[in-house]
Amino acid sequence: MKIDLHKLTIQKAHEALKKGEYTSVQLTQAYLEQIKNKNPEINAYLKVFADAIDQAKQADTKIKNLKFNIENFPLLGIPCGIKDNILIQGHITSASSKILENYRATYDATVISKLKKEGVVFLGHTNMDEFAMGGSTENSAFGVTKNPYDTTRVAGGSSGGSAATVAMDAAVFSLGTDTGGSIRQPASFCGVVGLKPTYGAVSRYGAIAMGSSLDQIGPISQTVSDCEVVFNAIRGKDIHDGTTIDITTYASKHVSKTLGAKPVIGVPRHFLKEGIDTAVIDAFDSAIASFKQKGYEIKDIQLPNISYSLLVYYIIMPAEVSSNMARFDGVKYGLHKDGANGIQDYFETRRAGLGREVIRRILLGTYVLSSGYYDAYYNRANAVRAMIIADFQKAFSSVDLIVTPTAPSPAFKIGEKSNDPISMYLEDIFTVTANITGMPALSIPCMVGENDNKHLPIGLQLTARHGDEATLFAVGKDFLGE
Numbered sequence: 001m002k003i004d005l006h007k008l009t010i011q012k013a014h015e016a017l018k019k020g021e022y023t024s025v026q027l028t029q030a031y032l033e034q035i036k037n038k039n040p041e042i043n044a045y046l047k048v049f050a051d052a053i054d055q056a057k058q059a060d061t062k063i064k065n066l067k068f069n070i071e072n073f074p075l076l077g078i079p080c081g082i083k084d085n086i087l088i089q090g091h092i093t094s095a096s097s098k099i100l101e102n103y104r105a106t107y108d109a110t111v112i113s114k115l116k117k118e119g120v121v122f123l124g125h126t127n128m129d130e131f132a133m134g135g136s137t138e139n140s141a142f143g144v145t146k147n148p149y150d151t152t153r154v155a156g157g158s159s160g161g162s163a164a165t166v167a168m169d170a171a172v173f174s175l176g177t178d179t180g181g182s183i184r185q186p187a188s189f190c191g192v193v194g195l196k197p198t199y200g201a202v203s204r205y206g207a208i209a210m211g212s213s214l215d216q217i218g219p220i221s222q223t224v225s226d227c228e229v230v231f232n233a234i235r236g237k238d239i240h241d242g243t244t245i246d247i248t249t250y251a252s253k254h255v256s257k258t259l260g261a262k263p264v265i266g267v268p269r270h271f272l273k274e275g276i277d278t279a280v281i282d283a284f285d286s287a288i289a290s291f292k293q294k295g296y297e298i299k300d301i302q303l304p305n306i307s308y309s310l311l312v313y314y315i316i317m318p319a320e321v322s323s324n325m326a327r328f329d330g331v332k333y334g335l336h337k338d339g340a341n342g343i344q345d346y347f348e349t350r351r352a353g354l355g356r357e358v359i360r361r362i363l364l365g366t367y368v369l370s371s372g373y374y375d376a377y378y379n380r381a382n383a384v385r386a387m388i389i390a391d392f393q394k395a396f397s398s399v400d401l402i403v404t405p406t407a408p409s410p411a412f413k414i415g416e417k418s419n420d421p422i423s424m425y426l427e428d429i430f431t432v433t434a435n436i437t438g439m440p441a442l443s444i445p446c447m448v449g450e451n452d453n454k455h456l457p458i459g460l461q462l463t464a465r466h467g468d469e470a471t472l473f474a475v476g477k478d479f480l481g482e
Helices: 012-017 022-044 052-072 110-118 160-167 184-190 224-234 278-293 306-327 341-353 357-367 372-396 421-428 432-437 470-478
Strands: 045-048 081-083 121-126 150-154 173-178 193-197 218-221 265-268 298-300 401-405 441-451 452-465
Touching: 012 022, 012 224, 022 045, 022 052, 022 121, 045 160, 052 121, 052 224, 052 265, 081 160, 081 306, 081 372, 081 421, 110 224, 121 160, 150 160, 160 173, 160 184, 160 218, 173 193, 173 224, 184 193, 184 441, 184 452, 193 224, 193 470, 218 224, 224 441, 224 470, 265 278, 278 298, 278 401, 278 441, 278 470, 306 357, 306 372, 306 421, 306 432, 357 372, 452 470
Parallel strands: 081 121, 081 173, 265 298, 265 401
Antiparallel strands: 045 121, 173 218, 193 218, 193 441, 401 452, 441 452
16 A cells, blocks of 8 residues: 655654554554655655564564553554664664665664664664764765755755664654754754653663763654654663663743742843844744744843853863774774784774774874873863853752754755854754753744755754653654644
């Protein structure tokens, strides 16, 4: 049978599976056909799993046996894509790098174990910037992912493949990782929804680490409701990740729970002045007007140290990168190249296996952690990080959400910024704050804007207090009319 995949959601697919309108095998086959047709041009999937249909058959058996109990398994039989830095046992997980090109995972990431218990069907691993280092997926060792809205433009990064799979109707949802905006920015570029959860809300066990104090795994989907379903499935404490938290760690302070009022929205207008595309400003102003029409109170706020966020991020992140990347030495796993001696083996392996951006960040991180510079750069950056967190906490004493654009521009053209790393790094200006502070943030489609005679998606970013994803979901659904 013909299944309409265009903007198919978890909720719609769940209802259809429950009613027997089609099976998980039929749904999975429809997605595999879509991948076959679309992926050669878009390059969103690096690998399509040969066992996808077998997974779907197992899901159909469970659906048949569960009968009415299927209500408790909203993800059962739902096909999804997984970013190529999240381990799935038995499948090659390369982080889009030559150094791990043939590495086959020996265990499941915690999020994968959780989704397997839910009965999800894994379609394949999605493309990304190498080791999640980049904002355009142009740093992938296996080719750039193109934007489904305009194939001359990037899909964003580093989770560009995950966002593109959803945008091109080749997965119901995908998982990505977010270190400085790597879920939210590609979601913005591709016109879909992306969640970066509270730090520790989702286990990082089995995700190839980039910046350990910044990384979070999160969902990308067509709707906020779908993001909520996936988040609830993958969240929670994990004995394998000591940074994880449970649902009671942060007390919710949402004012509407006690007063019955809509959440108060804060806008840091002092941070929305320079370097922002006019289409983005127009979309943002339109969104604020929409919130007012819906009865939300809009309040201007001050975040005195927010202008230092990007500087702080690009000191702390490379420092953590340089530490995490030390394990990729060609000794225990991955690519190995022979040199004249052990040290030369190490040099030859990394020279052959790592891309330019990864090497750049390792060098920068090693420098800021080196003797004589540690205090001047790394320690000072952490001190400013604490100040930025304090600014946000103070702001949240009078508002419930902070709203900004997700990115300063719509999707840019492939190659436009690849030789200008500073320009590329500036794309993270609105998103890095959520990673620095550990607070949850959600990117939702705001509107389609005019840019170079193209109609391109633009995203709106909502940031909430630690642990208050519930407010993000409630307001996001209200804004989008879900």
